[in-house]
Amino acid sequence: MTVSITDVARAAGVSASTVSRALRGRPGVSDEVRTQITAVAAELGYTASRSASSLASGRTYTIGVVAPYIGRWFFGTVLDAAEQVFSAAGYDVLLYNLGSSEARKRFFTKMPVRKRVDAVLSLLIPDEEESAALRSLGVPLASTVGGARPGFTVVGIDDRAGAESAVRHLVNLGHRRIGMIAGASGPLHWTTPIDRRAAYLHVLAEAGIEHDPALVADGDYTVDGGERAMTELLATSRPPTAVFAQSDEMAMGALRALRRHRLRVPEDVSVVGFDDHELADVVGLTTVAQPVAGQGAEAARLLLRQLDEPDSAPAGRVEMPIRLVLRDTTAPPRPRGPQ
Amino acid sequence: MTVSITDVARAAGVSASTVSRALRGRPGVSDEVRTQITAVAAELGYTASRSASSLASGRTYTIGVVAPYIGRWFFGTVLDAAEQVFSAAGYDVLLYNLGSSEARKRFFTKMPVRKRVDAVLSLLIPDEEESAALRSLGVPLASTVGGARPGFTVVGIDDRAGAESAVRHLVNLGHRRIGMIAGASGPLHWTTPIDRRAAYLHVLAEAGIEHDPALVADGDYTVDGGERAMTELLATSRPPTAVFAQSDEMAMGALRALRRHRLRVPEDVSVVGFDDHELADVVGLTTVAQPVAGQGAEAARLLLRQLDEPDSAPAGRVEMPIRLVLRDTTAPPRPRGPQ
DNA sequence: AAACTGAACGCAAACGCTTGCGCAACAGCG
């Protein structure tokens, strides 16, 4: 039915071991025989069974990638880049979408990656319990987005610095009532929302602006959530003149809400986002740019390096550059009359 | 080192076969022994090796998903939905990103999915040669997006009807010079761009409007491409008063180009897109909505059904509903003076 | 009481590879 290594061996008049060595570039095969075997294998359309070879060798040539919300631009882009690096290196990618909490629970109880992968890349740093579970797999681990964790190579950005530059930009423009559309950490325990919030508070304090809790709303990292959050902020007794959204998608939701309220951006309200989403440019969104695909590719590369040099320690945490991109959604506040 | 089925068997005082049967819910094991084995397995943290079990059984409980451009909203969303269906059914997902032509070639020459998957879902209908290669795997096949192909269950939309409704909307508003930002089929041989182009031509002809080839530009299905295409159209001697973009991402690129040219939408130029992108609402884009996640989920479900009932024929082609969504980027053309 | 069930379980043979080891054959050396 399907062609096996012994079929190739028979057709080439050699043993299965020789075929195995020849096809994988192992020494102990003469060039002459090797090319002959390669030709026969190609003619027969032979592909080695991954199940069999990984059972025999212990190597799976597969990387597990766990990601929340693949459909979201950020994670989709990271995944895309990481996958390209892996597949170029001959690794297959086993994808686990842990967006829902059931999926998350299913994954961590059944641990379907056990004995199935050579390494795991998590697109979001898992919480302590979950990372312990991953460590128990005994394979190299990497993560994008989030703080350092023992056993993990993580590539990320300086969230505090990024958020600070965004808020400071608003302060420098003269804004005093600055709102924030925060991302709740939700079921995922990542440090990003926390760091960005801390940065917001820090810059306000630094500028001598008193923090008004009513000016912070949760946007859930989605467009719709951002819209709801902005609507909330507009409903307060003294709405903000500027808003820092912790992601571009929430910022875009905010833009939508503002449009619905017939408020002009940036004349009535300034908005700054975070990420430099592919479409941020389209809507002219001022934002903090970070290398999204770059982080995925870099994390993948570091993981591959660990596989090549098993005794090298995990790389710890590497930081990618960020940059404030000024566009059209931020301006000085409108002068107002006395309240 | 890692715990195997014989470890469990020894600890439970039974044979490996009994453990195997017990854990997979096969008959031939008393309830008493079964619960005891389950407990022991849990205590030892046992997970069956997929390599070994698929080698022995022939089943891999893995689905291969091949997708172009995972980072793009459309495919990311389809993938997300499909993955959820698969993993809920206990299948793992092996992801292959075939965005670049090298990746594509690598995939179809090495065929890494051979003997590795129980079924394949392609997020884009492959060309005839490639689908023949997939058929040679001898597993159920499904695809989203594109026309029917032998051996494939495909779920898609009526591209012609969708595009017609978009262009007809522009005609009904009174536009006569209607441009199109097309998507080149590029290295991928899918029918979508062709169908949408045919629909465009058809509606023009139907309305008695002569087709001007200068009003069609290629946008490559990207935001940047859309911007370039729109810029091209604006550079013609008689620019269009309305544009039909074959995807929302290209439409958003067009919006950006128009903004850069200080042209107002919809007063100066109307724009209609296709897809109902997550952010289409944010920019107020009129578009043809299609169920994106729905197509991924449905294709996944149909594939699983084929796996459950091996003798059932592939479902052929199922069509999902589309709907024109009117927003703010389309309006009647501005009355003009004589030319 | 003997013969016949069926359920519950163990044995052992696959499944298709990888890899340590052994064995020719042959080259180079003194």
Add this chain to the structure above:
DNA sequence: CGCTGTTGCGCAAGCGTTTGCGTTCAGTTT
């Protein structure tokens, strides 16, 4: 011309499951 290396290849023992078949044994039927 014997000796030691080296090269090229085959043998066979795994790797951790699944599964057809055989065995045991308690319970039922004649």
